[in-house]
Amino acid sequence: MDTSTPLLSIDRATVLREGRALLDRLSLTIAQGQHTAILGPNGSGKSTLVKLIERRVYPLVHDDGSAVVRIFGRDRWNVAELRSLLGVVSSDLRREFEASNEVALNAVLSGFFASMTLGLDHAVDDGMRRRAVEALERVGASHLAARDVSTLSTGEARRVLIARALVHRPRALLLDEPCAGLDPGTRRRFLDLLRELARDGTTLLLVTHHVEEIVPEIGHVVMLRDGALFDHGAKERLLVDEHLSDLFGWRMEVERTDGFYGARLR
Numbered sequence: 576m577d578t579s580t581p582l583l584s585i586d587r588a589t590v591l592r593e594g595r596a597l598l599d600r601l602s603l604t605i606a607q608g609q610h611t612a613i614l615g616p617n618g619s620g621k622s623t624l625v626k627l628i629e630r631r632v633y634p635l636v637h638d639d640g641s642a643v644v645r646i647f648g649r650d651r652w653n654v655a656e657l658r659s660l661l662g663v664v665s666s667d668l669r670r671e672f673e674a675s676n677e678v679a680l681n682a683v684l685s686g687f688f689a690s691m692t693l694g695l696d697h698a699v700d701d702g703m704r705r706r707a708v709e710a711l712e713r714v715g716a717s718h719l720a721a722r723d724v725s726t727l728s729t730g731e732a733r734r735v736l737i738a739r740a741l742v743h744r745p746r747a748l749l750l751d752e753p754c755a756g757l758d759p760g761t762r763r764r765f766l767d768l769l770r771e772l773a774r775d776g777t778t779l780l781l782v783t784h785h786v787e788e789i790v791p792e793i794g795h796v797v798m799l800r801d802g803a804l805f806d807h808g809a810k811e812r813l814l815v816d817e818h819l820s821d822l823f824g825w826r827m828e829v830e831r832t833d834g835f836y837g838a839r840l841r
């Protein structure tokens with residue numbers, strides 16, 4: 576595939592619910608290899624954007640029939656093909672996963688099929704099994720393979736869920752609030768895992784409200800507010816006191832240590 580084709584391009588996406596625009600003519604382009612954080616306050620439309628990409632919600636169509644969402648240049652995909660390019664871990668998926676009663680290895684294997692559990696009609700071959708084992712190893716969760724996912728801690732479950740997305744060896748990963756509910760140490764270890772994946776060539780698209788999660792590898796930031804693009808560009812320009820304060824509607828002071836950012840409320 577031509578590497579100049581954007582990983583993601585969104586052209587004036589509007590999503591309406593109950594007469595209100597959850598996304599309002601949002602346009603956005605993310606290049607292949609461009610590790611990106613999508614940052615915004617509660618209710619700014621981040622999860623709606625993820626759902627738009629996952630096709631859990633649909634935008635208004637354009638009069639001229641042009642595509643609103645293109646992933647790797649195309650607007651039509653079969654699910655298996657798409658997953659081998661873009662792994663998505665959304666908050667909806669996280670909820671479904673944590674509520675399923677499946678052993679972790681099978682939950683990872685279910686990533687090959689459009690379901691959260693393995694059914695009798697799912698033909699798992701040795702190659703798939705090998706890749707599921709590898710994916711669990713990759714996230715440091717081999718020891719959890721035989722555990723029922725509903726018994727895993729939040730941090731353990733998060734790793735298994737990333738393994739499920741990695742089973743396709745996707746070029747990019749879209750993660751919606753992956754650190755929600757993690758204690759500070761687990762969060763840092765989890766961010767280290769994301770850093771390794773980024774360095775190994777997986778493009779990260781990380782949705783968050785915390786600048787602390789914008790790992791050094793991520794250089795590009797997209798800011799959302801009220802369902803619209805607030806700003807986007809290099810993190811050095813965007814992650815500054817005034818801009819972040821405007822985005823979150825609270826005075827904030829930004830600090831930077833060893834490539835990581837922090838924000839203090841004033």
Ligand SMILES: Nc1ncnc2c1ncn2[C@@H]1O[C@H](COP(=O)(O)OP(=O)(O)OP(=O)(O)O)[C@@H](O)[C@H]1O
Pocket residue numbers: 592593597615616617618619620621622623624784
């Ligand atoms: N199905 C729906 N019907 C009506 N309103 C909705 C629906 N889904 C989302 N919204 C509203 O759309 C807005 C954007 O929601 P969204 O979940 O995308 O925000 P978010 O940036 O992900 O927020 P958070 O950081 O709190 O998760 C919110 O005001 C929310 O209440």
